[in-house]
Amino acid sequence: MLEYDVVVVGGGPAGCMAAKYAAEGGASTLIIEEDTTIGEPVQCAGLISKRAIEESEISSKSFINCELKGAVIHSQSHDLRIEAPSQDKRAFAIRRNIFDKELAKAALSKGAETILNSKVKSVKKRGDETKLTIMAATANAQARVKGKNEIRANAVIGADGVRSVVAKMAGLNVTKNFLNCVQIEGEYEIDEVFAEIFVGKTIAPGFFAWVVPIGENTARIGLCIDKRFSPLPNPLLFLKRNLSEHPIIAKKYKGTQSKFTAGTIPIPVGGQKTVKVDGGVGVLLVGDAAAQVKPITGGGVYYGMKCGKIAGEIAAKASLEGDMKVMKDYEKRWRKEIGKEIAFGLKAHRLRCIISDNDLDTIWHAVSKYDLMQLIRTRGDMDYPSLVLRELLNLKNPSIIKLIARNIIRYLYAKRR
Ligand SMILES: Cc1cc2nc3c(=O)[nH]c(=O)nc-3n(C[C@H](O)[C@H](O)[C@H](O)COP(=O)(O)OP(=O)(O)OC[C@H]3O[C@@H](n4cnc5c(N)ncnc54)[C@H](O)[C@@H]3O)c2cc1C
Structure with a gap:
């Protein structure tokens, strides 16, 4: 049987970053990943900020598809064009498979180990044992013989994504609602390297549709x-309808499809619990497993890496000092970084779900009359979208005030759902 100070379940961005920081903190660290290759299959649009790239600490830029100059938001009858005001505020389309592999490489370079092709089935503290036992089903017979299907650790970091087994085993419920997503890659007419966002109840109810350019004529x-x-x-x-009928998407889409993906994004329950300490052992959740995503945009790569660093550092410290109470700091620390953003994002998401297309249009019209570029220059931030939204809510525009009041009543009613 293998033994480690810290075992990280899941080799996505959150898990790899947690493992890197745990290993750097001096803990013997293992990543267990169910897929045969880190980074595959990809379930991501690959849109991240410059800040997220810096957060990844990867020096190679081989994972970048292209740099985006801004975004156009299309509502029912209005197009809002937002140009990135500076290099710093630009976003990037990335190849998640290469990005994740680079993150794993960085974790290994700090001393972490990996077992691939191994699906964790349970994480349990048996009787009065002083370690957690992680049971994994491995398709690799040799690994089974070497005892790699039963591993013990002081601390387990659940970075196993949206359907986290670790969260379930620890009794930590971080989400009960999900966004259901689909995406293709295909030929698309790209006039300028801008991401396109499409909102509307017939296009993507409760969220939005996107086109992210990844090459000269692919998206x-x-x-x-x-x-x-x-x-x-x-x-x-909805995707099929958008591709064949949407006045912009259908016109620019050239009918080819090279990749298809379907995935799920967690919507956090407010104040989700992400730590469980039981005597001398402890479990932390990170990334999608902890529902650390932006409810407004669904982005989780940046938050996952950011919280992964905190999780790895704390798990190593707790494990090496033999004091699992240290792990309780984790929640305080990650919430300080992104807690307010998630809480605001949850309210904004709910409002978006219930607002009518006409009301949304009225907002876009009002907003476009405002000096939006000035606001974006000072407050715009794709990792913290609430900064701009809070500011927009402060606009003393009578039509927006009336509209918000009407929708708050709908919001309060819809809250019961
Ligand atoms: C369609 C779509 C588009 C998206 N677009 C964006 C975007 O543009 N920008 C952005 O920031 N975010 C985006 N996201 C969200 C982003 O992909 C996630 O937030 C991010 O991948 C979370 O990282 P993670 O490491 O927490 O989890 P994951 O990347 O999901 O990694 C979890 C890992 O755990 C492994 N695993 C799961 N269960 C087990 C088990 N029992 N045993 C062992 N291993 C296990 C999985 O195989 C996986 O490798 C998108 C999501 C979807 C679905």
Whole structure:
């Protein structure tokens, strides 16, 4: 049987970063990943900020598809064009498979180890044992013989994504609602390297559809829906309709499809618990497993890495000092970084789900009359979208005030869902 100070379940961005920081903190660290290759299959549009790239600490830029100059948000009858005001505020389209592999490489360079092709089935403290036992089903017979299917550790970091087994085993419920997403890669007419966002109940109820350019004439075209607010439960039906009927998407899409992906994004329950300490052992959740995502945009790569660093550092410290109470700091620390953003994002997401397309249009019209570029220059930040939204809510525009008041009543009613 193998023994480690820290075992990280899941080799995505959150897990690899947690493992890197745990190993750097001096802990013997193992990543267990169920897939045969880190970074595959990809379930991501790959849109991240310059800040996220810096957070990754990867020096090679081989994972970058292209740099985006801004975004256009299309509502029912209005296009809002937002140019990135400076290099610093630009976003990047990235190849997640290469990005994740680079993150794993960095963790290994600090001394972490990996077992691939191994699916963790349970994480338990047996009787009065002083370690957690992690049981994994490995397809690799040799690994089974070497005892790699039963591993012991003081601390386990659950970085196993949206359907986290570790969270379930620890009894930590971080989410009960999800966004359901689909995406293809295909040929698309790219006039300028801008991401396109499409909002509307018939396009992507409860969320938005996107086109992210990844080359001269190729793009990722996808969407998420929030099923609670959608007349149809399957996001693919909306994607097919957008590709064939949407006045902009259908015109620019050239009908080819090189990749298809379907995935899920967690919507956090407010104040989710992400730590469990039981005597001399402890469990931390990070990334999608902890629902550390931006509810407004669904982005989770930046938050996952950011919280992964904190998780790895704390798990190593707790494990090496033999004091699991240290792990309780984790929640305080990650919440200080992104807690307010998630809390605001949850409210904004709910409002978006219930607001009518006409009301949304009125908002866009009002907003476009305001000096939006000035606001974006000072407050715009794709990792902290609440900064701009809070400012927009402060606009003393009578039509927006009336509209918000009407929707707050709808919001309070919808809160019961
Ligand atoms: C369609 C779509 C588009 C998205 N676009 C963006 C975007 O543009 N920008 C952005 O920032 N975010 C985006 N996201 C969200 C982003 O992909 C996630 O937030 C991010 O991948 C979370 O990282 P993670 O490390 O927490 O989890 P993951 O990347 O999901 O990694 C979890 C890992 O755990 C492994 N695993 C799971 N269960 C087990 C088990 N039992 N045993 C062993 N291993 C296990 C999995 O195989 C996986 O490798 C998108 C999501 C979807 C679905």
